[in-house]
Amino acid sequence: MYKTVPCIKEDSGSFTPGTHEVIEEVPLAITINGRHALTAMVSPHMMREFVTGILYTERIIHGVDEIESVHVEPGKVSVLTTNPFKILVSKKTVLSGCGGSSSYLDVAKLPRVASDLVIDVATIISATKETLQSDLHVKTGGIHIIGLFNDDGAVIITEDIGRHNALDKVIGHGLMKGVDLSRTFVVSSGRISSEMVRKCLIAGIPIIISRGATTTLAVTTADQANLTVIGFVRGQKMNIYTHPGRVRGALVP
């Protein structure tokens, strides 16, 4: 997940040669049914989960049973679907930067969340704390973390250079394990973007939580599609931006 690379360290005007742990970033070319579909910049682990997640959140597949096989090799993944000549995909590049890629964000075409999941403030705080405990983050300072939780606690917590990638990984994991995503919530180490909202809506995840901020587009999209967005979970505080009914006791009179 990381490599130690040389660097020159500056401290109070003095320069000394040293090393630092730098998080790995690799291009991953995804081929679907023999055609190059997209290239993503990712942290090279949980490739199968990532590909399952991104194919699902990009709505190229509508369930894991549509995947016939996934071959993972260094730098590339080849996916066969059960109907290999019906799924046609266009090329695009997904960047790992904060903005992520521009998937289509037409709220009218996004599913509304249908879930009566309600969670406690204490659960939000403890899940956020659990998600953010990352040795890798401490070492490299350059990783995003996403946790997927349900009634039993953490389903999976994973890391990636991109929080969108990490979100696809946990969604892929959930799908592969047959987890009922309508009974889960996700916790992100970074900002909640409209792209992350879109992924949650497609996966049917009702709540997204972050210790960081969110964006106007994320909030308006979530508001229209019945997704609960919670930001700035720090200490005992948090901001509930949309659909507070899913947080027990949060309905302000």
Add this chain to the structure above:
Amino acid sequence: MEPADAREDFPILKDIIYLDSASTSLCPVQVVRAVDEYELQYRANVGRGVHRLAVVATQKYQDAHDKVAGMIGGRQGTTVFTRNTTEAINMVALGMDFSPGDRIVTTLLEHHSNLLPWFRLKNQGRIGLDTIPPEKDGTLEISRFFDAIDENTRLVAVSQASNVLGTVVPVKKIAGLCKKYGARLLVDGAQSVPHMPVNVADIGCDYFCFSGHKMLGPSGTGVLWMKEPDLSPMLVGGGMVAEIKADHYREQPGFLGYEAGTPAIGAGIGLGRAVDYLQSIGMARVQAHENSLTGRMIRGLSGIGGVDVYGPMATDQRIGVVSFTIAGMHPHDVAHILDEASGIMVRSGEHCCSPLMRHLGATEGTVRASLHLYNNGEDVEHLLTTVEEISRMT
């Protein structure tokens, strides 16, 4: 899926009673469709091209290998597609490096395909050969292996289930003996893999050979599984080479190094589909279903005057391959009448096992009725009724 639900996947069963699956099994429509799909929708060569059809075909062909390996618990080894069991066994015979004094142990229960490769090596003066005869009841006595295997034994080649007597051979015990003396073990699984759960890791063999066409796969398919890819490839040429420099070459890793030339791609993919089909029922269920029919068949045939049944009587020591003779009737005549009178397909003759036939004293061979998951009690009753009628004719 239950075995009873499988019959509609084999349309020919509406017209005939098929009791010759030990020779080759029927092929369900799902397998035929998988082959069709390859031929019509993504036909391309494997491992060579970058266009989308080549990528799809290559991945499906690789997946078929993985499925077959998974079915026999052999994912840790190398699974090579061949034309049939015969080719797989010959690949072992031609791929091993023998030294003076090496001996091979085999048995009289074997199919010609697990005898002739060793006869040839013996005739070439490259090995000595020890052949263990079966007991009167058609079983192999393990003590005879104790006597035959020693430090000079390089290879023991034995089938897991006899194609004539149905005998299931204690290959795991034999594997233990092989280990003790440093001999390698080849198991001919042509008659076992289609009918019972098989796990090569549990057996502890080095080479495992079987046929796809006996396990609902397309004809022209077989498998060589190797614990270690330690055989010299029988064929060299295109597809199996990773690098060529001057007159030297380096073989591809894995199965690719053993599949020179364009393989039977559609058939191989069809074999993968056949594995899916068998696993949708489950091999333990296939075995239980066939065992119950075998018991009925053996009891019924044994009760008919003038009929001799060969091989073990207990169904827990055998598969659904039942050899019998009717006194005063040539086996070919019996088979012919079974077809003419009742539309029942059986095999007759020596079943590629001349040495065994001589050993059994069945000079004209036997009639062999063999089962698969798509047979039912009615098939067996039809056979018994017709055999009874034939026996009254003599």
